[in-house]
Amino acid sequence: MNTIPIWVYILVMALVTYFIRAVPFVLFRRRIQSRFIRSLLYYMPYAVLSAMTIPAIFSSTGSIFSACAGFLAATVLGLMKKSLLTVAIAACAAAFITDLIIVFI
Amino acid sequence: MNTSPPRLTFYKGLLDGIPIALGYFSVSFGFGIQAAAGNLPSVTAALLSLTNVTSAGQLAGLKIILEHGPLIELIIAEFIINIRYALMSISLTQKLENTFKTPQRMLCAFAMTDEIFAVAASQKEHIRPKYFYGLMLLPIIGWVVGTFSGAVAGNILPASVQDAMGIALYAMFLAIILPPSTGNHPIAIAVIASALISVLIAYLPMLSFISTGFSIVISAIIASVLAALFFPVKDEIQEGEENA
Numbered sequence: 001m002n003t004i005p006i007w008v009y010i011l012v013m014a015l016v017t018y019f020i021r022a023v024p025f026v027l028f029r030r031r032i033q034s035r036f037i038r039s040l041l042y043y044m045p046y047a048v049l050s051a052m053t054i055p056a057i058f059s060s061t062g063s064i065f066s067a068c069a070g071f072l073a074a075t076v077l078g079l080m081k082k083s084l085l086t087v088a089i090a091a092c093a094a095a096f097i098t099d100l101i102i103v104f105i
Numbered sequence: 106m107n108t109s110p111p112r113l114t115f116y117k118g119l120l121d122g123i124p125i126a127l128g129y130f131s132v133s134f135g136f137g138i139q140a141a142a143g144n145l146p147s148v149t150a151a152l153l154s155l156t157n158v159t160s161a162g163q164l165a166g167l168k169i170i171l172e173h174g175p176l177i178e179l180i181i182a183e184f185i186i187n188i189r190y191a192l193m194s195i196s197l198t199q200k201l202e203n204t205f206k207t208p209q210r211m212l213c214a215f216a217m218t219d220e221i222f223a224v225a226a227s228q229k230e231h232i233r234p235k236y237f238y239g240l241m242l243l244p245i246i247g248w249v250v251g252t253f254s255g256a257v258a259g260n261i262l263p264a265s266v267q268d269a270m271g272i273a274l275y276a277m278f279l280a281i282i283l284p285p286s287t288g289n290h291p292i293a294i295a296v297i298a299s300a301l302i303s304v305l306i307a308y309l310p311m312l313s314f315i316s317t318g319f320s321i322v323i324s325a326i327i328a329s330v331l332a333a334l335f336f337p338v339k340d341e342i343q344e345g346e347e348n349a
Contacts, residue, residue, distance in 0.1 A: 004176065006149060012176055013166045014156035016183040017190070022214035025194035026207055032199060039333035041196040044325060045226065046285065046292050047299035047332070048189040049219055049278045051324035052161065054300035055307050056317070057275035062268035070269075074276035078283030084220065085124040088131065091276030096269035 061095040065102055070095035113230055118239020125220045125240075126247030132160060132274045133248045137255020138267055139164070143171040147256035154252035158216060158245060160274055162186045188322060193222040202231040209234040216241035223281040291336035299328035 032038050061067045073094035077087045133154055140150035145167070157163050162183050169179045194217050205213075213234065221240055225232050259267070286293035302324040306312045315323065 004173070006145070006170060009166070009170045009176070009179060010149075010153050010156060012179055013153070013162070013183055016180055017157050017159055017162055017187050018215060020184065020187045021190045021194055021217040022211055024191045025198060025214040025217065026210045028195050028198035035337050036333055038199065039337045040329050041192065041199065042338045043292065043295040043329035043332040044192045045189070045196060045219070045222060046282045047295045047325040047328040048192065048321060049223075049282050050296040050299040050328070051303040051321045053275045053278045053282075055304050057272060057279075060271040060275055062265065066269065067272060070272040070276060071279075074272075074279040075283065078276075078279045079287055081284040081287070082280065083124045084277045084280045085127045087280035088128045088273045088276045091272045091279075092131070092269045095272050096265065099265055099268060 062099040063102060066095040066098040069098040113228060113233050113236035115235040115239040118236040118241075119243060120239075121224050122221075122240045122243040125224065126243035128220070128273065128277050129244050129247040130251035130254075131270060132277070133251030134255035134259065135267065135270045135273070136160070136163060136167070137252040137257070138259030138262070140167055140252070141256040141259055143167065145170070145256070147253055150256040151249050151253040155245070155249045158218060158248055159187060159190075160218075185316075185319060185322065189219075189325065190217050190222075192325075193217055193219070193226075197222060197226060197232065200226065200228070200232050202233045205232075205234055209237075213237045213241065216245055218244070220244070220277060220281065227285070291332050291338075294336070295328050295332035298331055299324045302327055 032041070057071050058064060058067045061070060070091040074087050074091040077090050082090075136154065137147070137150055140153070141147065145153075153163060153167070157166070165182045165186055166179060168174075169182060194214060197217070201210075216237075221244060225237060225240060228236075282292075282296050286296050303320055306315050306320040306324065
């Protein structure tokens with residue numbers, strides 16, 4: 001039987017997460033000279049979020065249909081440059097309504 | 106309408122943080138529901154959110170906690186899922202005003218989330234500590250209060266609502282990456298390439314041994330290397346050159 005208290009798990013998680021964020025943030029002082037590295041850092045966050053979203057978003061709701069509806073709503077509103085909140089609510093609403101409709105089909 | 110460039114004040118940071126805070130409230134509400142479903146006390150769930158402030162990492166961590174998994178698994182999982190923050194942190198150091206000393210950096214690093222990074226990185230000016238304090242304050246509150254509310258009251262919500270809220274986080278990610286993609290085709294190419302590689306890893310049987318955490322890292326690195334090779338960026342902030 002494992003007897004590690006929950007607070008130890010939470011502390012370990014918090015420390016790992018904090019050090020990953022803080023060590024590079026504190027240590028990198030100089031402007032990076034390499035144009036390639038600067039380009040890499042410029043594109044990286046967008047690429048990370050993209051890989052996190054696709055394909056995971058398609059299994060994030062009650063069914064693939066509601067997930068597609070939510071994805072479509074978020075994509076259209078995102079391309080229209082709506083706020084984070086608007087896009088998130090619209091996607092949830094689209095997914096919610098789609099799953100409601102599916103029940104009746 | 107005010108057409109002069111907005112100064113990056115504490116107040117502007119607070120305002121920019123409002124949509125993130127509201128989004129975090131709804132997303133962390135879902136996390137609170139899951140924590141309560143695993144019999145984690147509400148206060149413990151809120152403490153978890155306060156000390157970590159990370160969506161994907163907390164979700165993976167919660168699973169390991171509820172399974173009483175080994176600490177080494179927790180450490181490896183958190184490291185792989187959160188390594189993107191290191192990339193974001195390095196990226197943002199290139200945009201910091203020189204008033205960012207070690208204490209300011211140590212404090213702000215705590216709140217380096219996908220959304221806070223994206224909003225800070227998309228500013229046209231150098232980032233000042235006060236702006237970042239304003240930007241991080243409400244999202245952290247929203248994240249913790251949302252978790253607590255979800256853990257306390259989440260079970261009242263019907264399953265259909267909980268299911269629909271599962272997409273909120275991903276919708277927010279799309280809302281971050283799509284607007285810059287429309288005005289900047291190299292970003293669009295990086296975004297599409299990363300998504301394609303991620304899909305290939307998820308669905309090609311020969312690549313199915315790669316875990317989700319690794320898949321994100323591999324997709325992002327290949328896509329950004331390609332984008333950096335074919336579309337190297339110009340200097341956006343010229344005055345930064347003088348400090349180099």
